[in-house]
Amino acid sequence: GAGVSQSPRYKVAKRGQDVALRCDPISGHVSLFWYQQALGQGPEFLTYFQNEAQLDKSGLPSDRFFAERPEGSVSTLKIQRTQQEDSAVYLCASSVERGNTEAFFGQGTRLTVV
Amino acid sequence: AQRVTQPEKLLSVFKGAPVELKCNYSYSGSPELFWYVQYSRQRLQLLLRHISRESIKGFTADLNKGETSFHLKKPFAQEEDSAMYYCALLDNYGQNFVFGPGTRLSVLP
Numbered sequence: 001g002a003g004v005s006q007s008p009r010y011k012v013a014k015r016g017q018d019v020a021l022r023c024d025p026i027s028g029h030v031s032l033f034w035y036q037q038a039l040g041q042g043p044e045f046l047t048y049f050q051n052e053a054q055l056d057k058s059g060l061p062s063d064r065f066f067a068e069r070p071e072g073s074v075s076t077l078k079i080q081r082t083q084q085e086d087s088a089v090y091l092c093a094s095s096v097e098r099g100n101t102e103a104f105f106g107q108g109t110r111l112t113v114v
Numbered sequence: 115a116q117r118v119t120q121p122e123k124l125l126s127v128f129k130g131a132p133v134e135l136k137c138n139y140s141y142s143g144s145p146e147l148f149w150y151v152q153y154s155r156q157r158l159q160l161l162l163r164h165i166s167r168e169s170i171k172g173f174t175a176d177l178n179k180g181e182t183s184f185h186l187k188k189p190f191a192q193e194e195d196s197a198m199y200y201c202a203l204l205d206n207y208g209q210n211f212v213f214g215p216g217t218r219l220s221v222l223p
Contacts, residue, residue: 003157033211042118042200042213043158056209091158093211103211105158 002026004106006092012112013082021077021109025094032075033103034067035091043091049075050098082113116141118201118214126220127191135186135217137175137201145203147177147184150213152198161186161199171195191221 005024013019025032030051035043036059045059051072060067064083069075079086089110093103117140127133139145149161162170164177164184175186184201201214 035211035213040215042120042202042215043211045210045212048209050209056207059210093158098207098209102160102163107157 004092004094004104006090006106006109008109009107010110010112012114015084015113016081017113018078018080019082019111021079021090021111023075023077023092023094023106025073025075025092026104027073028096029094029104030072030097031095031101031103032069033093033095034075034077035093036061037089037091037108039088046077046090079111082111084113087111087113116145116203116205116210116212118203118212120199120201120214120217122217123215124218124220126222128222129193130190133188133191133195133219133221135199135201135219137184137186137214139182139184139201139203141182141203141205143205145205147175148202148204148211149173149175149184149186150200150202152200154197158200191219193221193223195219196221 007022032049034046037043047067048056049069064080066078089108091108092106095101095103147164151161152158173188200216202211
C-alpha cells in the first residue's frame with residue numbers, strides 16, 4: 001500500500017551491536033518523525049526532519065543514536081553499541097507538511113537487545 | 115515543559131455505556147490536541163483533532179483551556195471501540211508530538 005513502511009519489523013541484537021532501522025514515508029510527505037515506545041508507555045519523541053533537514057534531535061537519548069534522511073525521503077535511525085535499555089518499538093511517522101496535519105504512522109520496528 | 119497525562123491506564127465499560135477517557139496537558143502556548151487510537155495488531159492512527167471539531171466513530175473531544183483538558187467521550191460504547199487511546203499535543207512549531215501514556219479501553223459485552 002501507500003502507507004509508511006518500516007523495516008525490519010523485528011530485530012534482535014546482541015548488546016554492543018550496531019543496528020539500522022529504516023523508514024519509508026508516504027511519498028511527498030515533508031515531515032518525518034521518529035518515536036521510541038517502551039513497553040506500556042506512550043511514544044516518546046526522538047527526532048524530526050523537514051525534508052532532508054534534521055530540525056530537532058532533542059529527544060535522542062544519547063550520542064549512540066543517529067538519524068538521517070539524506071534525500072528527503074527514506075530515513076534511517078542508527079543505534080550504535082546497543083544496550084538493553086534500547087529495547088523498545090521504534091515508530092516512524094510522516095505528514096504532508098509541518099504544522100497541524102495528520103501524522104501517519106508505520107507499524108514500527110520492535111528492537112530487542114539481549 | 116510540555117506534558118500530557120492520562121490518569122487511567124485501563125478503563126473497562128459495558129457495551130452501550132458512556133465512556134470518557136481523560137486527558138490533561140501542560141503547555142505554555144496554544145497547543146493543537148489530538149487523539150490517536152491503536153486497535154489490536156494495527157498501527158497507530160489519528161482518531162480526531164480538536165481543531166476539526168468533528169465526531170469520528172461517535173467520539174467527540176472538547177478542548178477546555180481553563181482546565182487544560184481534552185477528554186474523549188462517546189455516549190454509547192461499542193465492543194469494536196476496544197483499543198489503546200493516546201492523547202497527544204503538537205507544539206507551536208509543528209515539530210514535536212508529545213504523547214500521553216495511553217489508556218486501554220475495554221468494552222465488555
